[in-house]
Amino acid sequence: MSQQVNNPLHGKTLETILNELVERFGWAELGYQIRINCFLDNPSIQSSLKFLRKTPWARKKVEDMYVHYFTKKN
DSSP states (O other): OOOOTTOTTTTOOHHHHHHHHHHHHHHHHHHHHSOOHHHHSSOOHHHHHHHHHHOHHHHHHHHHHHHHHHSOOO
16 A cells, blocks of 8 residues: 555545535635535535535535645645
């Protein structure tokens, strides 16, 4: 098995990533920055996870936002 040394998402679940983003920004700001209805219309962690797990482009945007705001850039 190869190490995931350079992967800032290694060991993070999608649920953890989403919870940290919601805690920091709130649903309204998430919906503003990433235009998807699961963040804008009656948002919840469960409904958002369901959508993100089956929609790769949306999941990538969420992961990219997490990496941008929660990891240190050297």
